Amino acid sequence: MHCGMCLPTCPTYETTLKERHSPRGRIALMRAIAQDQYQIDQNFAEEMDYCLGCLACQSACPAGVDYADLFEVSRADVERAKIHRSTLRKFWRWVTLEQLFMRPKLLRIMGRILRFYQKSGCEFIVRKLKLVRLLPPHLRRLEPQAPRISERFSNEFIARVEEPATVTKYRVVLLTGCIQDLSFAQINRDTADVLLFNGCEVLTPSEQPCCGSIHSHNGEARLARENALALLRLIDPTSVDAIISNAGGCGSHLKHFQRLLPNDPRAKIWDQKVKDIHEFLSEINLEKPQVAPFNKQVTVTYHDSCHLLHGQKVREQPRNLIDLVPGIRRIELPESDWCCGSAGVYSVTQPEQSRLLLDRKILRIRETGAEILLTANPGCHLQIANALPELKLMHPISLLAQAYRS
Amino acid sequence: MNQSRQLLEEFCEIVGEKNVLTDDADLIPYGFDGTAALSSRPGYVVLPGSTAEVAACVQLANTHDLKVTTRGSGTGLSGGSVPEPEGLVLCLVRMNQILEVDSKNLTLKAQCGAITAKVDQEARKVGLFYPPDPGSMKISTIGGNVANNSGGLRGLKYGVTRDYVMGLEVVLPNGQIAKLGNRCVKDVAGYSMKDLFVGSEGTLGIITEVLLKLLPIPEKRATLLASFPTLEQGAQAVSAIIAAKIIPCTLEFLDQMTIRCVEEFVGIGLPTQCAALLLMETDGHPVAVDDEVTKMAEIAKRHGAIEVTQAKDEEQSLQLASARRTAFSALARVRPTTILEDVTVPRSHLAEMVSFIDTLAREHGLTVGTFGHMGDGNLHPTFLTDERDEDEMRRVHLALDAIVKKTLELGGTITGEHGIGLAKKGWLREQVGEASYDLMRLVKQSIDPRNLLNPGKIFD
Numbered sequence: 132m133h134c135g136m137c138l139p140t141c142p143t144y145e146t147t148l149k150e151r152h153s154p155r156g157r158i159a160l161m162r163a164i165a166q167d168q169y170q171i172d173q174n175f176a177e178e179m180d181y182c183l184g185c186l187a188c189q190s191a192c193p194a195g196v197d198y199a200d201l202f203e204v205s206r207a208d209v210e211r212a213k214i215h216r217s218t219l220r221k222f223w224r225w226v227t228l229e230q231l232f233m234r235p236k237l238l239r240i241m242g243r244i245l246r247f248y249q250k251s252g253c254e255f256i257v258r259k260l261k262l263v264r265l266l267p268p269h270l271r272r273l274e275p276q277a278p279r280i281s282e283r284f285s286n287e288f289i290a291r292v293e294e295p296a297t298v299t300k301y302r303v304v305l306l307t308g309c310i311q312d313l314s315f316a317q318i319n320r321d322t323a324d325v326l327l328f329n330g331c332e333v334l335t336p337s338e339q340p341c342c343g344s345i346h347s348h349n350g351e352a353r354l355a356r357e358n359a360l361a362l363l364r365l366i367d368p369t370s371v372d373a374i375i376s377n378a379g380g381c382g383s384h385l386k387h388f389q390r391l392l393p394n395d396p397r398a399k400i401w402d403q404k405v406k407d408i409h410e411f412l413s414e415i416n417l418e419k420p421q422v423a424p425f426n427k428q429v430t431v432t433y434h435d436s437c438h439l440l441h442g443q444k445v446r447e448q449p450r451n452l453i454d455l456v457p458g459i460r461r462i463e464l465p466e467s468d469w470c471c472g473s474a475g476v477y478s479v480t481q482p483e484q485s486r487l488l489l490d491r492k493i494l495r496i497r498e499t500g501a502e503i504l505l506t507a508n509p510g511c512h513l514q515i516a517n518a519l520p521e522l523k524l525m526h527p528i529s530l531l532a533q534a535y536r537s
Numbered sequence: 538m539n540q541s542r543q544l545l546e547e548f549c550e551i552v553g554e555k556n557v558l559t560d561d562a563d564l565i566p567y568g569f570d571g572t573a574a575l576s577s578r579p580g581y582v583v584l585p586g587s588t589a590e591v592a593a594c595v596q597l598a599n600t601h602d603l604k605v606t607t608r609g610s611g612t613g614l615s616g617g618s619v620p621e622p623e624g625l626v627l628c629l630v631r632m633n634q635i636l637e638v639d640s641k642n643l644t645l646k647a648q649c650g651a652i653t654a655k656v657d658q659e660a661r662k663v664g665l666f667y668p669p670d671p672g673s674m675k676i677s678t679i680g681g682n683v684a685n686n687s688g689g690l691r692g693l694k695y696g697v698t699r700d701y702v703m704g705l706e707v708v709l710p711n712g713q714i715a716k717l718g719n720r721c722v723k724d725v726a727g728y729s730m731k732d733l734f735v736g737s738e739g740t741l742g743i744i745t746e747v748l749l750k751l752l753p754i755p756e757k758r759a760t761l762l763a764s765f766p767t768l769e770q771g772a773q774a775v776s777a778i779i780a781a782k783i784i785p786c787t788l789e790f791l792d793q794m795t796i797r798c799v800e801e802f803v804g805i806g807l808p809t810q811c812a813a814l815l816l817m818e819t820d821g822h823p824v825a826v827d828d829e830v831t832k833m834a835e836i837a838k839r840h841g842a843i844e845v846t847q848a849k850d851e852e853q854s855l856q857l858a859s860a861r862r863t864a865f866s867a868l869a870r871v872r873p874t875t876i877l878e879d880v881t882v883p884r885s886h887l888a889e890m891v892s893f894i895d896t897l898a899r900e901h902g903l904t905v906g907t908f909g910h911m912g913d914g915n916l917h918p919t920f921l922t923d924e925r926d927e928d929e930m931r932r933v934h935l936a937l938d939a940i941v942k943k944t945l946e947l948g949g950t951i952t953g954e955h956g957i958g959l960a961k962k963g964w965l966r967e968q969v970g971e972a973s974y975d976l977m978r979l980v981k982q983s984i985d986p987r988n989l990l991n992p993g994k995i996f997d
């Protein structure tokens with residue numbers, strides 16, 4: 132089926148108007164490779180790098196093509212074909228995919244180092260003295276985007292087991308994530324608070340493996356599988372009512388462990404239990420917040436994380452949740468379903484296209500005149516915060532938590 | 538090859554290097570359109586940005602005897618923009634501007650690559666609309682629509698693309714730029730050449746600009762959904778509505794297979810147990826609309842409708858029409874290869890045709906989903922198959938032959954809106970007869986004596 136309904140939803144097709152930069156075009160290349168009419172080459176590798184993996188095409192496809200799977204398989208095939216030869220690229224993949232995002236302890240150590248660098252005054256000095264110039268060009272460009280590291284990581288202020296004040300209605304596991312844990316640990320605290328307020332016993336293992344989505348999205352299926360197995364070892368899905376994710380980008384991957392482990396019966400149960408926090412809250416009898424979180428009426432707008440909207444089909448739940456909070460007026464964000472350009476590590480690997488999308492997103496946000504931007508994914512959060520430092524950004528769950536606390 | 542390097546350089550000079558594509562990774566995606574099982578690999582893909590560039594490209598192609606296939610978004614359903622092997626694809630999607638909306642004269646001028654949905658959107662900003670609404674409108678280009686004389690859901694009442702083309706700018710096979718038609722409502726100066734180019738499937742000229750007629754947005758619109766226990770009863774209800782001298786805006790039909798696929802995708806609560814669903818839309822003056830709604834609901838019930846419901850607001854109306862437009866693509870959920878037919882019969886023979894297709898599918902052991910513009914007799918029986926299954930494909934072609942034969946027997950046409958392209962060449966002569974066929978070839982030979990533009994399409 133090549134009807135082309137995906138084309139108008141594809142950001143890269145819109146930018147270039149070239150067929151190969153569209154989902155239909157990419158699938159045509161994949162099909163040609165499968166039929167031996169073409170082989171994986173530099174062009175194909177670059178093409179799959181240029182694809183955001185935003186899955187807007189998947190939402191638009193009436194035929195139900197599973198582009199997410201095709202995308203991951205293609206990127207894995209490209210790695211296997213060893214097309215990319217750059218040593219620098221190999222190095223950074225080794226540092227991130229094989230080390231940092233396979234070893235939670237190591238990731239936290241890096242986090243602490245970065246935190247010290249940021250809070251001790253070192254960063255200030257380095258920037259003031261323009262020592263950033265000493266960095267190689269690709270790092271120099273990225274330096275300003277470096278995420279702010281949280282005061283405390285999740286395990287420092289969320290206990291392994293937390294009981295609700297009232298009767299326990301549900302038993303859930305809270306996944307703390309990687310970037311979420313390092314930069315936005317407070318969001319994890321807020322998520323735990325909201326769950327507790329709603330009668331959940333919250334289990335939060337203090338050290339959690341990466342969900343593996345960064346590995347799957349970057350052609351390392353084997354490493355993704357390892358992370359999936361590590362999570363299954365850590366958490367028994369049959370022992371809880373739900374496994375909660377509050378990061379759109381992770382949640383999408385977490386629901387497809389069956390793809391990675393087709394013969395593992397635990398994977399099937401795991402996939403069924405994983406819920407995005409908004410999804411979970413919409414399925415239980417939610418405690419409606421009675422008090423406004425701020426001392427005046429505040430206008431907000433909500434940006435859809437691609438992997439929450441397109442990947443998990445969670446659209447109405449966050450909006451409904453926000454609408455429940457008193458003292459909040461929500462304006463629908465035009466093009467809320469259009470990618471912000473964060474797309475995992477895309478802002479690092481494809482800075483130009485990422486910037487194009489970010490600029491467009493900023494324009495739409497500004498047009499709403501909202502005082503707060505709500506988004507449920509750390510990648511989007513960082514991407515937008517970098518460009519709009521003066522705008523307040525929150526996770527919808529933090530808004531709810533604040534309302535509960537008022 | 539020296540010649541091709543020179544050719545490439547000359548193309549680059551006309552359109553700029555980044556708009557000339559020659560790598561396999563670039564060429565492969567332009568090798569097909571929306572039609573199943575048809576593809577080839579072009580030699581060059583060029584994306585011009587203006588009429589002047591198109592003309593220059595055509596002249597260059599002429600000099601080198603390079604065959605040219607024009608392309609918009611490549612969503613055609615008869616292979617019209619499948620390229621000539623090693624030929625040139627002129628892809629016009631960069632020429633996508635809406636040039637002018639004239640609310641005094643009720644016209645809109647656009648470049649050929651403007652997306653049809655955007656044309657309608659721009660018109661609506663001034664209280665007007667562009668009626669032809671093909672299923673592909675979100676992505677197909679107005680130029681492509683004109684080249685195929687596309688229809689759409691509103692065709693029953695509002696007609697087809699041809700009815701809205703007031704003027705065209707075309708690049709002729711010799712590179713000349715011709716302006717056809719006029720902004721005036723009436724014009725009989727010379728032959729109506731624009732009508733020749735509408736529906737010419739890129740074989741006579743390259744449409745670069747269109748001047749369209751717009752209509753005022755109707756005051757009210759109402760949408761009805763009627764479910765039927767059998768296909769025949771649904772078809773009979775349609776015939777009865779027309780016989781009662783009601784011309785609703787839309788009278789669309791979906792069979793159970795189609796409803797299920799569409800519902801799986803859109804999830805708006807379509808009834809999936811009935812054998813046939815009629816989507817009926819009426820628009821116009823509120824009093825007329827209410828009257829037609831009542832009459833159509835009554836006729837539907839008289840012909841055995843299980844349930845007749847009305848869309849509660851504009852949003853739901855749009856949702857239903859949008860859902861119907863996904864039918865062709867949604868059917869791919871069943872089997873990967875969808876071979877869509879486009880036969881049209883006189884409305885009085887609708888029920889007979891629907892029945893015939895159903896029986897035929899069973900006889901040949903094939904899966905068919907049928908939907909379409911029942912109101913104008915234009916059915917889309919869609920074979921759900923797998924192009925890798927050679928035996929099944931053979932049976933599909935036998936069935937297609939039988940459908941065509943029956944259609945022609947009933948005085949119908951092999952293609953109501955998708956065009957001949959590559960897919961239906963075999964049957965054209967049979968349908969139109971010797972004299973008509975020879976006349977068409979004469980026209981082609983006069984306008985394009987070197988057979989430069991889209992060779993092998995419509996006829997050889």
